[in-house]
Amino acid sequence: MATRLDGKVVSKRILSELQQTVTGLAQQGVTPTLAVILVGSDPASQVYVRNKQRRAEEIGVRSLMFKLPEETSQKTLLAKVAELNQDPDVDGILVQLPLPKQLDERVVINSIDPDKDVDGFSPVSVGRLWTNEPTVVASTPYGIMALLDAYQIDVTGKRVVIVGRSNIVGRPLAGLMVNHDATVTIAHSKTRDLKALTREADILVVAIGVPHFIGADAVKPGATVIDVGISRGADGKLHGDVDADAVEPVAGALTPVPGGVGPMTIASLMAQTVELAKRRLHG
Amino acid sequence: MATRLDGKVVSKRILSELQQTVTGLAQQGVTPTLAVILVGSDPASQVYVRNKQRRAEEIGVRSLMFKLPEETSQKTLLAKVAELNQDPDVDGILVQLPLPKQLDERVVINSIDPDKDVDGFSPVSVGRLWTNEPTVVASTPYGIMALLDAYQIDVTGKRVVIVGRSNIVGRPLAGLMVNHDATVTIAHSKTRDLKALTREADILVVAIGVPHFIGADAVKPGATVIDVGISRGADGKLHGDVDADAVEPVAGALTPVPGGVGPMTIASLMAQTVELAKRRLHG
Numbered sequence: 001m002a003t004r005l006d007g008k009v010v011s012k013r014i015l016s017e018l019q020q021t022v023t024g025l026a027q028q029g030v031t032p033t034l035a036v037i038l039v040g041s042d043p044a045s046q047v048y049v050r051n052k053q054r055r056a057e058e059i060g061v062r063s064l065m066f067k068l069p070e071e072t073s074q075k076t077l078l079a080k081v082a083e084l085n086q087d088p089d090v091d092g093i094l095v096q097l098p099l100p101k102q103l104d105e106r107v108v109i110n111s112i113d114p115d116k117d118v119d120g121f122s123p124v125s126v127g128r129l130w131t132n133e134p135t136v137v138a139s140t141p142y143g144i145m146a147l148l149d150a151y152q153i154d155v156t157g158k159r160v161v162i163v164g165r166s167n168i169v170g171r172p173l174a175g176l177m178v179n180h181d182a183t184v185t186i187a188h189s190k191t192r193d194l195k196a197l198t199r200e201a202d203i204l205v206v207a208i209g210v211p212h213f214i215g216a217d218a219v220k221p222g223a224t225v226i227d228v229g230i231s232r233g234a235d236g237k238l239h240g241d242v243d244a245d246a247v248e249p250v251a252g253a254l255t256p257v258p259g260g261v262g263p264m265t266i267a268s269l270m271a272q273t274v275e276l277a278k279r280r281l282h283g
Numbered sequence: 284m285a286t287r288l289d290g291k292v293v294s295k296r297i298l299s300e301l302q303q304t305v306t307g308l309a310q311q312g313v314t315p316t317l318a319v320i321l322v323g324s325d326p327a328s329q330v331y332v333r334n335k336q337r338r339a340e341e342i343g344v345r346s347l348m349f350k351l352p353e354e355t356s357q358k359t360l361l362a363k364v365a366e367l368n369q370d371p372d373v374d375g376i377l378v379q380l381p382l383p384k385q386l387d388e389r390v391v392i393n394s395i396d397p398d399k400d401v402d403g404f405s406p407v408s409v410g411r412l413w414t415n416e417p418t419v420v421a422s423t424p425y426g427i428m429a430l431l432d433a434y435q436i437d438v439t440g441k442r443v444v445i446v447g448r449s450n451i452v453g454r455p456l457a458g459l460m461v462n463h464d465a466t467v468t469i470a471h472s473k474t475r476d477l478k479a480l481t482r483e484a485d486i487l488v489v490a491i492g493v494p495h496f497i498g499a500d501a502v503k504p505g506a507t508v509i510d511v512g513i514s515r516g517a518d519g520k521l522h523g524d525v526d527a528d529a530v531e532p533v534a535g536a537l538t539p540v541p542g543g544v545g546p547m548t549i550a551s552l553m554a555q556t557v558e559l560a561k562r563r564l565h566g
Contacts, residue, residue, distance in 0.1 A: 106416070126413050127406025130458070131450050133389070157473045159480075165461055167414050174457075175413070178448055178469050183480065185468040186461050190440045197442075197466065 002225070002251040003151065007143070007260040010150040011267035015059050018267075018274055022060040025277060032277030033062040034092045034118065034269075035084045039077065039103065040070035045096045052094070055266050061273055064090070074103050078111050085113040091276040092118030092136075094269070115279075118272055121167065129175040136272050141173035143264030144205065144226055145180070146271075151253065153203070153224055155182040161198050163187045163214075163241075164207035169228055173205060194218070212243040222252040228261050285508070285534040286434065290426070290543040293433040294550035298342050301550075301557055305343040308560060315560030316345040317375045317401065317552075318367045322360065322386065323353035328379045335377070338549045344556055347373070357386050361394050368396040374559040375401030375419075377552075398562075401555055404450065412458040419555050424456035426547030427488065427509055428463070429554075434536065436486070436507055438465040444481050446470045446497075446524075447490035452511055456488060477501070494522040498529050505535040511544050 022032055034056055038049050049065070056063040066080060077095075084093045093116045099105050109117075114124035120138040128135030148155060160182040164170040170186060177184045187197055189208075198204050198218045206214050207228035219225060229241030240257030248254055255261055305315055317339055321332050332348070339346040349363060360378075367376050376399045382388050392400075397407035403421040411418030431438060443465040447453040453469060460467045470480055472491075481487050481501040489497050490511035502508060512524030523540030531537055538544055 121414075123408075123410025123414060123416070124406045125410065127408065127410030130409050130413055130454055131404075131406060133406070157475045159475075171413055171461070174469075178454070178471075181471070181473040183468065183470050183474040185466065186457075187466050188461075188464070190464040191466040192440045192442075 002248045002254040005147055005151055005224075005226070005253050005255045005260060007147055007255060007263040010147055011143075011263035013150075014146065014264075014267045014271060015055065018061075018270055019059040021274055025274070025281075026060065028281060030277055030280050031060075031062050031089075032092075032274050033064060033090050034094065034273045035064040035066065035087075035090045037066045037068065037077070037080060037084075037093070037095045039068045039072050039096070040100045042098065045098075049096050052266060052269060055270055056273075059270060061270060070100050072100070072103070074107065077103060077108055081108065081111045085111075085116060088280075090116065091280070092116055092269075092273040094119050116276065118269060118276060120172065120272075126167075126172065126175075129172060129179075132179045136276065137176060138168050138172045139265045139268040139272070140169045140207075140228060140261060141176050142272065143261060143268040144173060144228075145176055146268060147226075147255070147261070147264050148203070148224070153253065155180050155203060158182050158202040159185070159200055160203045160205065161185045161187060161201035162205045162207070163191075163194070163198065164205075164228070166207065169207040170205075173207075206241040208241055210241055211239040212241070214242040214247065216243070216246040216250045219247050219250045221250055223250075224253040225251045225255070226261065227255050227257050230257055230262060285531045285537040288430055288434055288507075288509070288536050288538045288543060290430055290538060290546040293430055294426075294546035296433075297429065297550045297554060298338065301344075301553055302342040304557055308557070308564075309343065311564060313560055313563050314343075314345050314372075315375075315557050316347060316373050317377065317556045318347040318349065318370075318373045320349045320351065320360070320363060320367075320376070320378045322351045322355050322379070323383045325381065328381075332379050335549060335552060338553055339556075342553060344553060353383050355383070355386070357390065360386060360391055364391065364394045368394075368399060371563075373399065374563070375399055375556040377402050399559065401552060401559060403455065403555075409450075409455065409458075412455060412462075415462045419559070420459060421451050421455045422548045422551040422555070423452050423490075423511060423544060424459050425555065426544060426551040427456060427511070428459055429551060430509075430538070430544070430547050431486070431507070436536065438463050438486060441465050441485040442468070442483055443486045443488065444468045444470060444484035445488045445490070446474075446477070446481065447488075447492075447511070449490065452490040453488075456490075489524040491524055493524055495524070495526040497525045499526070499533045502530050502533045504533055506533075507536040508534045508538070509544065510538050510540050513540055513545060 120136040165188045205226040227240035227242040403419040448471045488509040510523035510525040
């Protein structure tokens with residue numbers, strides 16, 4: 001049976017270490033501060049934002065919440081971002097996506113100071129990642145690397161196959177993996193004979209949002225399988241992109257859904273907020 | 284025998300089309316202008332810069348040459364870049380690398396206005412590439428895509444294996460290939476069992492600078508092979524990373540060295556300079 005890569009346990013440990021770091025920073029007069037902008041009342045976004053705030057408070061990170069009405073204009077939103085860019089007490093700025101349709105996500109994300117872009121979505125952050133410069137990275141890929149690291153699964157020289165090429169998971173994870181010396185393949189909806197490809201993976205990452213897409217026949221025996229998908233089924237339960245019951249006997253290690261990648265994502269957001277705050281000490 | 288992917292012929296056609304575009308732009312009062320900064324007297328750099336100037340002149344692109352002494356300070360160089368950033372008559376700015384060691388390449392490249400960064404090396408350009416936004420791209424990857432396109436070799440759904448992960452070839456080419464729906468693998472010095480991997484490639488790109496590294500046993504019969512390497516051997520001749528004599532009977536298509544990727548690179552620089560100049564018409 002596959003080792004369970006327990007994101008709940010690992011993220012708790014990371015958050016507890018962060019709490020100590022934050023206490024140390026407070027003694028030096030720095031309170032790491034995350035500014036979250038939520039436009040409108042999308043129910044899922046509200047849940048995500050509340051979870052982020054809760055984690056922040058638990059570890060002593062100050063979270064500033066800005067709720068703007070659904071009909072907020074681009075100008076008003078950009079002015080808010082500009083104000084937070086200027087505020088020396090704000091370390092990280094996060095604009096919760098998706099935005100109402102009158103707003104241009106690209107323009108808004110690009111307006112965040114790259115040195116406060118804690119989601120790592122701006123072109124400057126993405127460019128720094130791909131040129132292997134120090135940078136903030138999208139939280140999910142960062143969390144996946146931290147989870148592998150916690151279980152001492154080294155990626156150097158490994159065949160890593162990433163299914164899904166989104167800007168928030170697949171692409172940035174590929175950049176991180178290349179920087180960490182993995183041999184990386186990016187697969188997607190246009191990939192032919194996907195199973196033959198995924199069966200070559202020492203580490204298989206699936207991030208497409210199709211429940212139970214990956215069965216046992218798509219996994220090399222002993223492989224590490226990272227399941228990023230999370231969808232609610234007709235049965236009311238949460239399902240990953242991996243058919244866990246089928247894959248568990250084949251894989252060497254597997255992330256559960258829920259409780260795998262999800263908790264690592266929020267912990268990673270906190271870790272990077274704290275990292276950004278540390279810069280205040282060094283100017 | 285493999286089809287010869289003739290970069291000389293294709294680049295000539297592209298340059299001749301560009302010449303017509305430039306003539307049209309001139310009639311609208313726009314002369315595409317490329318500013319080249321060369322610091323010091325590296326002999327190879329001088330040759331590259333001269334070739335770029337010559338091509339520019341041939342097609343009616345104005346090239347401004349700024350030769351700065353070896354001992355130029357970072358401040359002086361940054362001031363020069365800032366001046367060119369401001370100059371409305373300059374469309375593209377290129378700082379020839381490598382720079383003398385007192386200068387920080389990263390800082391210098393990052394100081395170029397992303398909208399004039401004709402080499403595509405700045406984080407903003409790289410980030411735009413990887414988020415699939417319109418952008419300038421490094422010339423060599425751009426040229427490879429143009430060469431494949433000229434021979435109607437579609438990359439959609441194809442297995443593309445790129446050997447080499449440099450910032451100027453491997454990484455940006457991977458981004459372009461993902462954006463064009465290829466299934467992309469990035470391999471490098473830490474990759475294990477490289478031959479098994481390269482033999483899976485429908486399109487194999489090699490950019491490592493090791494003469495004759497790829498033999499017939501590393502190529503799938505019928506594959507397209509793109510040889511980016513160019514080194515001068517003890518025999519005084521130029522050699523690619525591919526053992527062309529051995530691979531030609533196996534591959535479906537192959538770029539010669541010289542006369543394959545090389546001429547495409549300069550044509551791509553010109554193509555992108557002209558593209559940048561077109562923006563002047565639309566504001």
